[in-house]
């Protein structure tokens with residue numbers, strides 16, 4: 001018997017150091033770590049000790065004989081990985097990096113942003129130095145996309161915030177929430193109060209489709225829709241028309257799958273989650289029975305990960321529909337699949353798509369329809385979305401990639417709700433350089449670089465604004481470790497000028513500039529109030545969705 005990693009894996013590799021026989025892969029130093037969909041345990045080597053399961057921050061690891069119903073296939077997924085990547089018993093774990101010498105004094109760092117990338121940077125700083133960290137975010141609640149992006153029915157994934165809050169309880173850590181860098185305090189001022197500033201501001205903008213009709217009412221960005229159902233205060237007052245029977249999502253990544261699930265799940269199931277109340281009420285009235293996901297390439301190149309695709313098998317009351325004819329592979333995709341170096345997860349995606357295509361359909365159930373090799377060319381409608389013209393694609397090789405090329409075959413899909421889920425994009429950060437083509441802050445392993453390529457003293461980035469919107473939550477851990485390593489090297493080398501003012505002066509300044517500042521105790525009051533509201537309703541929490549309500553809760557004045 002062995003332990004098995006399942007769909008919820010966050011890839012932050014907390015389990016790796018706990019394994020006495022070093023049988024979990026890939027490791028952060030392995031070439032495929034950055035692109036891995038999840039981690040895997042070698043069933044041949046695992047000694048069944050359970051240490052990894054205890055260490056997993058999102059409870060994604062189970063003993064093989066205790067795998068929940070519908071998850072048994074992950075045992076095969078784990079084993080398959082090691083067929084392709086046999087474990088090299090002689091591999092030696094690199095020595096963990098040491099702490100910065102105490103004699104250098106207390107390092108002071110501001111982290112802008114409070115999502116996973118920021119939290120992992122704080123954790124690494126606390127682990128490796130005597131440090132004071134100010135975590136600054138414009139919202140009254142931390143945790144970024146874990147709070148406002150992870151789907152409400154993925155409660156296990158949200159459990160990672162327990163680990164982030166453990167870091168926040170460290171004596172040197174302070175939350176400064178409801179404070180906007182660039183508005184309440186400038187970059188130059190932040191530099192006066194700290195040795196270094198790490199920007200972990202993510203990639204907040206959505207990519208657009210660039211087709212006619214895209215801005216018609218009824219066409220929305222997926223990121224904003226996700227923020228709406230998760231109770232993000234900037235989007236809580238959005239109204240979505242769910243009165244039609246069909247929604248179409250352009251894109252077939254994990255965000256698109258999340259939205260498809262939320263739109264088709266029984267609202268009574270959603271009522272057990274932390275979905276925002278306004279979204280739950282709207283979804284109870286929803287008439288949507290079918291959600292169509294459009295992928296511009298084929299099943300071999302699909303953007304979703306195999307664990308999320310596999311998990312759709314367990315979706316109660318919903319059929320996954322795939323037309324078998326769309327699974328015919330072109331010669332290049334077939335060759336890619338036959339390539340012995342192709343990841344088992346790609347084979348699994350194709351296998352699952354074939355299985356879905358063979359399943360009997362029940363007209364009484366809702367449907368999630370996956371379409372492949374199609375692209376939108378025009379949103380139809382005069383005063384609002386009425387449909388979408390799509391074109392059939394063929395894949396052609398270009399520069400080593402398989403690129404979709406439109407054919408002359410088009411069709412129309414009727415819909416009143418169009419969601420664009422074609423990726424996120426970083427936005428410029430005040431006072432920092434910006435790479436307009438890659439939509440990131442230019443950097444060298446996390447050190448921000450000026451236009452001439454020289455590093456800017458004391459300025460760092462981590463997460464999506466550093467590397468672009470790729471990877472899962474845990475991918476940010478290795479990313480943050482790299483950035484923090486650079487910052488600590490600069491500190492140890494005496495390259496970071498000492499701050500001119502201390503923490504007390506900073507807090508006094510911000511208290512004047514932002515009287516509604518929310519600190520750690522304020523956030524904990526919000527958190528406790530949300531959980532209490534949840535307890536009364538059999539839910540993990542009931543979120544406050546306005547800044548005013550969060551502010552009141554932070555001061556113990558609970559809104560009704």
Ligand code: SF4
Nearest residue numbers: 019046047049050052
């Ligand atoms: Fe390693 Fe023990 Fe987890 Fe097996 S159960 S992968 S031996 S930590």
